[in-house]
Amino acid sequence: xxxxxxxxxxxxxxxxxxxxxxxxxxxxxxxxxxxxxxxxxxxxxxxxxxxxxxxxxxxxxxxxxxxxxxxxxxxxxxxxxxxxxxxxxxxxxxxxxxxxxxxxxxxxxxxxxxxxxxxxxxxxxxxxxxxxxxxxxxxxxxxxxxxxxxxxxxxxxxxxxxxxxxxxxxxxxxxxxxxxxxxxxxxxxxxxxxxxxxxxxxxxxxxxxxxxxxxxxxxxxxxxxxxxxxxxxxxxxxxxxxxxxxxxxxxxxxxxxxxxxxxxxxxxxxxxxxxxxxxxxxxxxxxxxxxxxxxxxxxxxxxxxxxxxxxxxxxxxxxxxxxxxxxxxxxxxxxxxxxxxxxxxxxxxxxxxxxxxxxxxxxxxxxxxxxxxxxxxxxxxxxxx
Numbered sequence: 610x611x612x613x614x615x616x617x618x619x620x621x622x623x624x625x626x627x628x629x630x631x632x633x634x635x636x637x638x639x640x641x642x643x644x645x646x647x648x649x650x651x652x653x654x655x656x657x658x659x660x661x662x663x664x665x666x667x668x669x670x671x672x673x674x675x676x677x678x679x680x681x682x683x684x685x686x687x688x689x690x691x692x693x694x695x696x697x698x699x700x701x702x703x704x705x706x707x708x709x710x711x712x713x714x715x716x717x718x719x720x721x722x723x724x725x726x727x728x729x730x731x732x733x734x735x736x737x738x739x740x741x742x743x744x745x746x747x748x749x750x751x752x753x754x755x756x757x758x759x760x761x762x763x764x765x766x767x768x769x770x771x772x773x774x775x776x777x778x779x780x781x782x783x784x785x786x787x788x789x790x791x792x793x794x795x796x797x798x799x800x801x802x803x804x805x806x807x808x809x810x811x812x813x814x815x816x817x818x819x820x821x822x823x824x825x826x827x828x829x830x831x832x833x834x835x836x837x838x839x840x841x842x843x844x845x846x847x848x849x850x851x852x853x854x855x856x857x858x859x860x861x862x863x864x865x866x867x868x869x870x871x872x873x874x875x876x877x878x879x880x881x882x883x884x885x886x887x888x889x890x891x892x893x894x895x896x897x898x899x900x901x902x903x904x905x906x907x908x909x910x911x912x913x914x915x916x917x918x919x920x921x922x923x924x925x926x927x928x929x930x931x932x933x934x935x936x937x938x939x940x941x942x943x944x945x946x947x948x949x950x951x952x953x954x955x956x957x958x959x960x961x962x963x964x965x966x967x968x969x970x971x972x973x974x975x976x977x978x979x980x981x982x983x984x985x986x987x988x989x990x991x992x993x994x
Contacts, residue, residue, distance in 0.1 A: 621723060621782035626745035627749065627779070629719070630849060632657075634757075634831075637829055638845075651950045655947045655950035656709045656710050660714050660717065661946065662944055664714045664715070666936065681718060685715045695711070696769055724742060724745070738915070739915050750849060753846050754846040757842050765842065819973065819979060826950065830962065834962045840897070852907065856906055863915050876913055876917055877981055880913070888970040917937065956968060
């Protein structure tokens with residue numbers, strides 16, 4: 610079948626994001642159950658994004674240089690399986706610190722390169738990027754829900770067992786996916802570094818950081834917030850299931866709405882929704898009230914991610930596409946993850962989780978203001994041209 614490679618890629622994304630959700634949703638609870646403080650959990654959740662900043666540009670560059678995304682994905686998947694197994698041998702704060710760094714050196718490109726390959730495959734096959742990418746969201750949602758019930762039964766201290774299972778399945782599917790050949794134009798370190806000289810791209814990414822910090826802080830501390838409000842581990846799974854299912858719906862329907870307006874308009878709207886979402890999160894008193902608010906995750910993240918990903922795609926030369934995609938993802942999930950985790954841990958210890966969410970609402974508004982200025986300048990420059 611012509612689209613058999615697309616279906617295999619969908620299956621790969623399902624298990625790659627399943628692996629990611631276990632880390633993002635349940636590892637903080639694993640650390641907390643081991644007696645670590647809010648600041649220590651924040652540092653551990655920040656070391657992963659720090660490793661991401663190092664790893665993702667490297668893997669993106671290597672993919673462009675050697676004209677293969679598949680091989681880099683397979684190497685990353687093998688690394689995740691080995692790192693997850695090694696994690697089980699560690700204990701105490703500094704041991705966890707080392708293994709979180711090693712784990713994310715391989716885990717972060719697992720999804721970033723998968724998204725880049727999805728974009729290239731969508732263009733090659735004439736299908737929607739969103740409809741391929743939604744399978745990553747479905748994997749994230751389904752696994753987060755099932756893992757909540759599994760850990761309620763076996764205990765959160767055994768969180769690495771379901772993670773290794775998902776990582777092995779991702780590796781198996783990675784071996785079956787089809788590569789997309791790049792252009793013949795050579796890629797050098799100098800040409801890749803020139804992306805950083807693109808002032809328009811850099812200002813856009815700066816605005817993105819103020820919004821993506823809020824997203825990443827919530828990723829790290831949503832589970833702790835639900836437990837703090839009196840909820841069970843299974844409710845964490847339901848919260849992610851509701852949010853990411855809504856996200857998958859947005860990805861699936863993207864061909865119906867995405868091309869009707871400027872992508873920057875969707876990004877600004879999503880930023881406003883983020884801000885309102887965090888303020889309402891700070892006001893809730895029952896853990897079950899998280900669930901209806903999680904429905905807005907689909908609009909906020911789903912709309913923001915697909916519009917921003919496509920917009921960045923227009924700013925990057927074709928032979929540097931994987932590098933450009935990974936730069937955006939590194940900013941969204943890496944740099945913002947460091948700030949979000951460290952700031953979140955400090956806020957939790959000093960002021961509590963509710964205060965954290967109110968601050969996240971303010972940060973998202975700053976990002977929206979920056980994007981509106983960026984949008985206006987873009988229109989002015991386009992008119993002048």
